[in-house]
Amino acid sequence: MDVTEKDRRLIAELQRGLPLVRRPYAALGAAVGMAESEVLRRLGRLKETGVIRRFGVIVRHHELGYRANAMMVWAVPEGQVDSLGQEIAGEPDVTLCYRRHAAPPRWPYNLYCMIHGRDREAVLARGRQLAASHHLDRWPHRVLFSGRRFKQRGAWYMPGPADSNGRGEEG
Amino acid sequence: MVRQKTSGSTQQAARDYSPFERALLNDFQHDLPLVPRPFAAIGDRLGMGEQAVLEALAQLKDEGVVSRVGATLKPGVVGVGTLAAMAVPEEDMERVAAIISARPEVNHNYEREDALNLWFVATAADDSALTAALAAIETETGYPLLDLRLVCDYHLDLGFTIQWTSPKRIDD
Numbered sequence: 454m455d456v457t458e459k460d461r462r463l464i465a466e467l468q469r470g471l472p473l474v475r476r477p478y479a480a481l482g483a484a485v486g487m488a489e490s491e492v493l494r495r496l497g498r499l500k501e502t503g504v505i506r507r508f509g510v511i512v513r514h515h516e517l518g519y520r521a522n523a524m525m526v527w528a529v530p531e532g533q534v535d536s537l538g539q540e541i542a543g544e545p546d547v548t549l550c551y552r553r554h555a556a557p558p559r560w561p562y563n564l565y566c567m568i569h570g571r572d573r574e575a576v577l578a579r580g581r582q583l584a585a586s587h588h589l590d591r592w593p594h595r596v597l598f599s600g601r602r603f604k605q606r607g608a609w610y611m612p613g614p615a616d617s618n619g620r621g622e623e624g
Numbered sequence: 625m626v627r628q629k630t631s632g633s634t635q636q637a638a639r640d641y642s643p644f645e646r647a648l649l650n651d652f653q654h655d656l657p658l659v660p661r662p663f664a665a666i667g668d669r670l671g672m673g674e675q676a677v678l679e680a681l682a683q684l685k686d687e688g689v690v691s692r693v694g695a696t697l698k699p700g701v702v703g704v705g706t707l708a709a710m711a712v713p714e715e716d717m718e719r720v721a722a723i724i725s726a727r728p729e730v731n732h733n734y735e736r737e738d739a740l741n742l743w744f745v746a747t748a749a750d751d752s753a754l755t756a757a758l759a760a761i762e763t764e765t766g767y768p769l770l771d772l773r774l775v776c777d778y779h780l781d782l783g784f785t786i787q788w789t790s791p792k793r794i795d796d
Contacts, residue, residue: 456702464702470692473682475674476660477693489660497658504702505695509656510681512649516689517786524736524743535776542778552775553707560709560740560770597743600735604725607692608705608747 456504463487463495468609470511515602519569521576525583526562528555528593534564540587541566546579561593573598644672648680649689650786656693699777704754705747708761709740709770717742720765729757740770 456464462485471477478496479489487495499505514522529537534552541564542550549567568583570576577596584590641649647670657665663681664674684690699705712720717735724744725733733744748754762769 461702464695464697467694470694471656473663473678473685473693475663475678477662478658478660493658493660499695500655500658503698506698507654507696508658508694509652509654510649510693511691511696512653512786513689513691516687517649535778538776538778550778552778553772554775556770556772560772563775595738597736597738600737600741601721602734603721604730604733604744606731607694608697608703608731608745609728 456499459485459487460495460499460504463492464499464505468607470607511607513605514569515605518571521570521573522599523568523576523580524597524599525566525568525580526595526597527564527589528561529564530592531563537587537589538564541583541589544583546570547583562595644670644676645680645684646786648677649684699774703747703749704751705745705774706754706758707743707745707772707774708758709772710742710765710767711740712742712765712767714741720767723764724761727757727761729754 463481466481466485472480474480476489478492481487482489482492496505496508500508527537538550538552541547546568547566548569549565551565552563553565555561555563566583568576568579570579576598580596584594648666651669652666656662659665661674663677667674667677670677681690681693685692710720721733721735721742724730724742727746729746729748730744731747733742735741736743746754746757748757758769758771
């Protein structure tokens with residue numbers, strides 16, 4: 454769909470979140486020179502067309518006790534990566550699944566998924582189960598657990614004020 | 625029992641959450657009501673007042689459990705982004721991580737257990753801005769990075785259903 458300049462301004466203003474006030478859309482509109490009704494109409498359309506994927510309360514898994522996070526990667530032949538990706542994306546506990554360009558020889562992997570869990574053993578067990586049910590371990594693969602979290606927040610596509618909070622959300 | 629090192633932070637899920645807070649955290653991750661007073665609409669659904677919803681969300685945000693009430697975007701529609709990886713010697717990790725975290729383009733920056741041990745996500749308005757930011761990071765840190773651009777995204781980003789545990793500490 455077309456994302457207009459006005460949509461972009463709205464999205465930029467929304468990057469740091471809605472103000473927690475009674476009429477947040479009116480406040481958002483005031484910041485970008487739009488009426489509340491226009492903000493609602495534009496957000497509705499961006500949501501309907503999938504530009505906005507989720508619109509709501511964005512939680513931090515880590516703070517809720519989901520401390521273990523593994524990135525699983527596989528080097529899958531080009532012809533099979535899309536069908537496998539779609540299968541894996543439908544699995545419970547898989548929070549993200551995507552295809553990226555490989556960077557051989559150092560990094561031959563092109564299929565990624567992320568699994569969150571309360572502890573390392575649970576995540577490893579889930580990963581093994583996932584690999585087994587989709588016969589994934591016939592491809593070169595790797596599991597990378599997260600260690601220190603240096604920074605986490607939402608993405609800013611447009612310039613915004615300086616980051617005042619190093620923490621963020623959906624790691 | 626030996627605690628596995630899964631994060632730099634050892635704090636627990638801070639406290640037990642009330643049924644009202646749990647509903648706020650779980651049930652409104654996708655579709656905040658698009659009406660002039662969305663927090664009143666949420667309150668109606670949960671049998672609480674608008675003010676109680678606003679106060680609870682503000683507190684959850686202060687505590688860091690809620691990042692924000694806002695949007696996640698489909699990648700590639702507005703701006704560009706990438707995942708980058710670096711191999712950094714342990715003794716230099718804090719310095720390099722701080723340089724990367726300081727950049728406004730970077731929203732996630734994590735250590736991972738691998739020879740490529742530092743991973744970060746960067747976004748920018750366009751490709752030239754992103755490429756320039758990555759080049760600046762290489763120059764400033766002194767390490768080469770792998771720029772692993774997205775081809776496509778399979779997941780519908782359904783949010784996250786929280787499995788509540790009992791109030792006991794979860795990783796003891």
